[in-house]
Structure formats: structure tokens, C-alpha cells
Amino acid sequence: MPEVRIEAEPRTEFGKGAARRTRRAGRVPAVMYGHGAPNRHFTLPGHQLMIALKTPNVLISIAGLEGRPVLALPKAVQRDAVRGSIEHVDLIEVRRGEKVTVEIPIRVFGDVFSGGMLDQQLVQLAVEAEATHLPDGVDVDVAGMEIGTAVHAKDIPLPSGTTLVTDPEALVLHVLGAQNVDLGEETTAAEGEAAEAGGAEAPAAAAAE
Numbered sequence: 001m002p003e004v005r006i007e008a009e010p011r012t013e014f015g016k017g018a019a020r021r022t023r024r025a026g027r028v029p030a031v032m033y034g035h036g037a038p039n040r041h042f043t044l045p046g047h048q049l050m051i052a053l054k055t056p057n058v059l060i061s062i063a064g065l066e067g068r069p070v071l072a073l074p075k076a077v078q079r080d081a082v083r084g085s086i087e088h089v090d091l092i093e094v095r096r097g098e099k100v101t102v103e104i105p106i107r108v109f110g111d112v113f114s115g116g117m118l119d120q121q122l123v124q125l126a127v128e129a130e131a132t133h134l135p136d137g138v139d140v141d142v143a144g145m146e147i148g149t150a151v152h153a154k155d156i157p158l159p160s161g162t163t164l165v166t167d168p169e170a171l172v173l174h175v176l177g178a179q180n181v182d183l184g185e186e187t188t189a190a191e192g193e194a195a196e197a198g199g200a201e202a203p204a205a206a207a208a209e
Helices: 016-024 046-052 178-208
Strands: 003-007 027-034 037-045 059-063 070-079 086-093 099-109 116-120 124-130 138-141 150-152 171-177
Touching (some): 003 037, 016 027, 016 086, 027 046, 027 070, 037 046, 046 086
Parallel strands (some): 003 059, 027 086, 099 138
Antiparallel strands (some): 027 037, 059 070, 070 086, 116 171, 150 171
């Protein structure tokens, strides 16, 4: 995975007011921790950070701090609930050759066998890999899968050097028969009608008493 270099600026003001001023200036408050070092507080350019975070587990080279650039992975990202803009980011320092555990997306493509319906239980897998060679995801081809077919975490091929952390027996996806789904909907509807009928009769019984 290529590194994204971002220039940081030291952060000396803290609190809600200072954070708002930082965001108005187009920058994002950030904190980086890891390897027993004291937490480092700084700000990052908002637009550049937003583009970088579109890549899952992007490896960021943080420049502008004391010493040489530091490699980091995004750990937690806080976004504005309405606008979706980045409010704050937590980063964890990593080093070349170091193994880290991350979650990678499961990309599903293809159409299952006619009459089947795909039920995906997991959208991410937890894996361990070298910090500078993290996979951006795994692909699962479901084209032509027949009803009853199931894919577990252990069935998904991983890139070289990547180890599965998720329970190998965890169900990732399976193919259901469309009739099973329809039957469930019909049963729910029938139960609803029965409940309505029961509710209509209750006042009459009370009146009879």
C-alpha cells in the first residue's frame, strides 16, 4: 500500500473553542500515540486528510514534527453527524516490519444462481499483516453460487503475508432460497392479521361482560 505524506502543524491550543478555530481554518485536530511515546497533538489539512481516508487503513507519513516523518494508521475518525466532515482523528504510530491487526473490507461481486438470495453476515475481516503491506480488502466472487452455499472466513484467500484474526468458522455469507424469504414474509403477514382480528374481538368481549 503506498504511503500518503501529510504535513502536520503542532497544536498548542486545546478545548472546544480552539478546535472550532482549527476547523474553520481548514485543518483537523489530531492525536497520535503508540510505542510508549507521549501522545503527540497536531493538526492536519482537512481536504488532504479526507482524500487519504477514502483508502481503508491508509498508511500516512506524518511530516512536520520533530525528527523524521512518522508512519501512522488511522485508529478512530470522528465526523460531523450532518455534514460528514472530519472533526478529529486518532492515529497510531507504526514501524516498518511491525505486525498490526486491522479490519479490511470484504468486496462481493457477481450474481448468485437464479432463484437464490445472497445473505451477507460480515462486511469486514480482522487480519494481521506487516504495517507497510496492509491489504486494502479481499474479493469474494459469488457468481453462480447455488442455494445452500456458505462461505466462512477460512474460505477466503488472503494475500501473502496476511494472517486471519477473525474466527475461521465465522459465517461471511450464504445463499438462501427466495421461497424461504417469501414464506417468512407470508407468515409475518398472517400473524399480523391474526393479531388485528384478536384486537377487534377484545372490546366486544369486554362489552358482553
